[in-house]
Amino acid sequence: MKSLSLLSLLAAPAIAHISQGRTQHGLIGYGIRMYDPPCAFACRDVVTGWMLHCGDAGTGGQSHHADMEMETPSPLCYATNDPFLQTLAWCISTHCQSETMSKLEGWWEHYLVGRQPGQPSPKISYQRALANVDEPPTTIISEDDYLNTTSLVDEDSWLAKLNGDGGYDITEKRSNTYGLVLLISCSVIPTVFSLFRFLPLPQSFVSKFYAYFIDPPAFGHSHSVPVFGMGIVPTRGQALFIAYIWIINILLSAVGYHITWPNSWYGHKPEEVTAYFGNRVGVLSFANLGLTVLYSSRNNILLYLTNWSHSTFLLVHRWIAFICTLQACLHSAVWLQIYLAQGAEAHAEQAALEYWIWGIVATMALVILLPLSILPIRQKMYELFLASHVVIAILSMIGCLLHIYYRFTWQWGYETWVYIAFVIWGFDRFFARPLRVLRNGFKRAYVTVVDEDYLKVDIPGVQASGQAYLYFPGLTWRVWENHPFSVAAVSGQGLSRALSFERSGSKSDAPSEELDKEGNVVKSHNIVQPTRGAGITFFVRRHGGLTSQLERVASSTSGTLVLVESSYGPEQMSIIPSPVAKPSLEYPNVIFFAGGVGITAVLPLLDHANSLCSPLGKAKLFWGVRTESLVESVEKMLGQQGTRKNGQSNWANIEVNVSVGERFDVRRVLETELNSSTGGTTVVVCGPAGMSDDVRVAVSALARHGAVLRLSEESFSW
Template structure:
């Protein structure tokens, strides 16, 4: 149900838009006065004199070269300038005319020389505006009437205003882009400053533990003053929340809802376009461009302006579509953010191109069919508009998500076709707008070249005859998970958040590529390569074919050849926070695994310099327990095994798993199976244990931490109760011993093994977040990372926004809790 406030806001926006559209017809009231170029005086003479015919010009539709070769016309032009123009206007104007004629290989004499050759006795004054439809061909010099010259001069001044206005639009858009990049970079610097400013020289919690004193509460910690307050307000009201309501990952119909900071720039971009499209049209009677027809004048100006604006947007549109976007490198924004901007620029480009084409079709409605058949720029322009329109229509979310491979191929083909067609569409413009086309080609070509270089550098050995560099393993057919271990051709150092596009060059569709997040990695001790590990949950298309190929092998293992392109993505600095809360839904666990891997596989020297994390809680919400058991047994096994070196690395690691199946009997059986998987992750020399809570039967999205009734806990096996509960962590070691008398301080001081807790039901995000915030002591900080279903991430986003505030309001500062969202959308 859309909130009433949202509906009223949208209604108001639509009303304003509908109100602005009719104002285009009244746009002559909105003028920007600019100083006209001095050459406009002579140009005004040229345009007014060109309205009539001359005996020494035989062409039916004279061109510039014809006028330059006409003695009568040139003498009349020189006389008009001498009569109505100042000395500086004559000098600059005649220089302009000489250069134009020189470009047509016609050499003009100086204005004074031409004036000296005129027989003034035969000169007659002519009002070319009144005689433009006459068939009279003048064979002697004429003096342009003052009114005709004034209209020609005014027409050229209006042209100059339009040119300045149109190019000012380009500057405005690119300045907006620069501002967005600058704010994005400053946002990163601001965040770094606040976190460093809040970090004490000596942790207050550590000092308390060493002295044996009590732990200070979070509420008693003082903020960092003005900077901290400003940062909190910025995060709560601007950077974190969705534009309206709380949906961001979830679509609103067919549209993606941006965050407020994204919405600000989208609004600014659209506002700039609306203002420049609807303002500064000077319409007047006797305009030489459209004589006596003010409607045609407005149509021509609007059509021309929107075409120019469309060309200014083209390089930006293609830059935001590329994978190798320097904007993302500078700002740290995600590909999803760039993709949102790309879609809005695309909508504006298609709208501008569509209006441009429709207006020209209306203006030339009497002969547009003839133009379409016999004029290349008309034909190519129409087909370019058709391609661009289909691109937008076929890019709607339902079609894009249902058949992405088809969408991608069609999108690329139509984009290239429209670009080629636009190049031929502007051939009659004498190269004036070709730089925009070639800039767009350069942006696209550079992105493709970098992508090819990435593939060649990372996996050049895969091109050899024996270049099978990938091992595909399916450990459990029921879970359906495929593990790909791809060895690179050079040594690289991956980072959490990195994702790579995978190609299968020997398949029937070698061009297809899909993004996968790297789960973990191993570097060859010899320093020649790195092995990247990926988790693949086969869906349809390529991944389904991978699954079938692996299952054909009895051992469910296959050696294949794959190409890598990357890395892309960005890394969230969760290691800078003392406590980390990772919330994953379903396959969203793949985004959390590399962060866990980095935190638990660091060198001891790196521990004190870069990693301050002391406690990690992984909350995993699953409904496919076979999938969960497979990941738990393989990827998470070493972290919940007390005999593993990583479990004793000094970072306390908790796993809270929520199984969301509704059937009680089925859920109990699956939980028991999963418990044995967790228990079996211990070494064979000890009896492992896991804490199991059953709280089934609730689907409420917001509520208590563990939704449902009647918690049951088990120690080792489902029939042996334990003292563990969901609301309070109890020190349960994996060798089966319970230490109920340990205080939180004692627990934090020892390198305790990690714990596994499994619950049926679904956690409420606000209660889950509050429970972790309440465990913060002193000036500890909490990083919250979420990846999974759109509803879950939106719930967590709103919970973080709600928890921001002053300590008096039972809130936390923006530097204390930071929200990171792992969201990848097409």
């Protein structure tokens, strides 16, 4: 009997919480009361340990804290049994003297019988039950007897119950508080740090600060180039924020435990600490789940409130996802160890329950996501990565909800954390994205082959800028698949229109012929396609998957069906100005570095360099490209064909240097340009990972030695 009682004592938290309790909304400590007041719950826990005579009102028995072979009294028995009501009232009156009468009456009405929905109310009020006590009790009835008169409670038992209920309540409140601290701080910090740019600090100080603490890679010389082809080294600024996320998660997992003894919930203090830790990391994992979804969203609200790029948020998203998964694994491992310590029978009993099974599903789904999200898979199997990522992530969140439901029903509000993740995910997927697509409607995309590496895509009837995600439902049955591209030009607007206007005397509308070595025509095509109206243009480098299928419709005069989700990018998303290529009094000079198809992101930015402030400084473009065909195609689009001599030309106010098949010496170019410049300089880069890293390292090095520079990288991150 003693060993059975001990096992019951150790398993009390699990058994006590697998119940059909009343639904509450909010979080523990924030709208949900768990054991409040704990003195009254401790009294009930002790008094329900006695057997009751209830007759037709319910069966006699004991609570889960005693002999499990006895039946537990029915709710009606608790509501109508006079010795039970009077003993409980007397215990409350002697142990809850600091509580108000209204609070005690409220507790009596809602929790005396239990937490079940639809349960009967006590037949009399708390004050009436206390008044029915004829004489103050002086003895404690033996735990083996039936409770048939008013009795005192054992003080040691009451204290153990108080510590168990109260300690758990306090610790869970703190866990939810810490979860909110984590969620809010990781949302507020990016916003606050984005506002620092408005501080009136000297340019030289800001430039050096970024060169030392923000822009360089955290270590080494690579940021865009993956380390061993597997992962991205964050910049120092990104690393500082990631370090904060790690530190705050570790601290919040380690502090704030309310350890009390004696404790009816646990056999010894190490078990109490272990159980609290398991619950804490579970709550923090839920909080990180919401952050993980938030940071991955294209329509992340933080993109509007900060000047941080989507690439930065995606990078941090992967780190938070790892922490979230680690905490879920710790939560599972801790509770596995607790039940294994209670014996194989206790573990087998729990492992057969639905909450346990769905907890395993949720945890394993998170674990599986990690290897399926490594960089080689994202790059080589992008479509498979996206589809599997969404399906498994949703499975994990559903598993979390069912784990909570079968464990606690909706009593304690743990599901609120998962609801937050679902709301963020649903807003992005089912509201913001469809809205961006619907504003453009169904369009046709016309594809032109530039060369064996590049394609040109024109979409008439769409006005967009920055970046757009394109869906090609006519090319694949996987209609949800989409790819991000930079808008190279908007016909009828911006740079292409301005440059074409200045070059109106050129032969841009004449047929263009390609000749072989003997002068024979081998290819002839018109630069200007048949009039289809104004629209947007993309240059696409062919990879595997969907982009390789675009070539199939290159010869089609009717094009292919396309849906355009736009517009994205720092200028379109953020209400806080970003360091894009807009000449200003502080930074009148702009130097652009583009590599290959990276020119698509740079072309719209060149428009800013032709703006009002352009006479204050200079603007230069250095474009390294593998093939001449891409250069000719862009020049034709801009009406600039035939203007280039020895790799140099002028596009309006922009000095253009083109290098075909050879890289620029970035450091030497920057030193040369800075020696002949006055004022601050913005350096913009978009191109292959190696070029981006070269520019980043060179800008940081020069800024550390006194140059007034700021860096703007235009890039996608998967």
